[in-house]
Amino acid sequence: MLRFLVRRVFGALVILLIISAVTFWLFYAIPRDPATMSCGKNCTPDMLAQVRHNLGIDHPVPVQYWYWIKGIFVGRSYGDFGDCSAPCLGYSFANREPVLGTIMDRLPLTLSLALGSAVVFLIFGIGAGMIAAVKQGKWQDKLASSASLVASSLQIYFIGYIAMYFLVAKLDILDNPSYTPLTENPAAWASGLLLPWLVLALIWTANYTRMTRSQLVETLSEDYVRTARAKGLSAANVFFRFAWRGAMGPIVTIFGIDLATLIGGAMITEYTFSLQGVGRLAVDSVEKSDLPMLMGVTLLSAGAIVVFNIIVDAVYGLIDPRIRLA
Secondary structure (H helix, E strand, O other): OHHHHHHHHHHHHHHHHHHHHHHHHHHOOOOOOHHHHHHOOOOOHHHHHHHHHHHOOOOOHHHHHHHHHHHHHHOEEOHHHOEEOOOOOOEOOOOOOEHHHHHHHHHHHHHHHHHHHHHHHHHHHHHHHHHHHHOOOOHHHHHHHHHHHHHHOOOHHHHHHHHHHHHHHHOOOOOOOOOOOOOOOHHHHHHHHHHHHHHHHHHHHHHHHHHHHHHHHHHHOOHHHHHHHHOOOOHHHHHHHHHHHHHHHHHHHHHHHHHHHHHHHOHHHHHHOOOOOHHHHHHHHHHOOOHHHHHHHHHHHHHHHHHHHHHHHHHHHHHOOOOOOO
């Protein structure tokens, strides 16, 4: 297990390095000068040169990338902007704020949105999939399959606006989406994010219903499950001890990727509900050609996916007894 984790961590660092390099180089294909945007309207040539120097973009691209990587480990000085201690992701071209601090300010909202919706769609998705698999061919199975097919075809920006119109504006059942820190007011935190949770859960529940049903139907036909039945074990014992554990492996793998994607920034969801999270920050950084902010969000998203993949692989053997990590 230790050797496996060491290999995966090393591979993760290589992947993150490649992603950061590709993102850095692609940014310079955009025909915009970030120094001009940061300098302001009454910018003189001398002021523009000073801004380029402070931002560190007066060097060749490979040198800039090296300084950026170096700043993550040992920090970096940005002239008039100030010093940036490690881990330093630079200063925003748009607002001259530290990138890491801005991301940390937005991350609690995105975490709340991702984890809250994950709890809802896991409970309802896996539950509905289990019922559909056990009642295969019956009306419960047909209802769950039909509902999941319809829900999976919906889009967040479509169902989100409809839900806000009816549940918030017309019926006044739910609060308008907003974010209050959990530590300040747990009730306001939950009520402000309830509508985004439900909308996200509606779409993701459909996917997990279909996956759970498919995996369970396949696992219930395996030889080792039939053998357990032949030995006289109860239906519940066979289902939860053998079939359920065998079917959950692929679902947990997909869940790790999905949760990492949500944490990396649910861009459409945050934009639809006007929530200022990491996803909205990514959109703004692209529109403003804000390289340091874009690099920071990209690393966060890629890092979340890589870390969750390692975690999923590590626990895979605990879920499915047929698998052991070398």
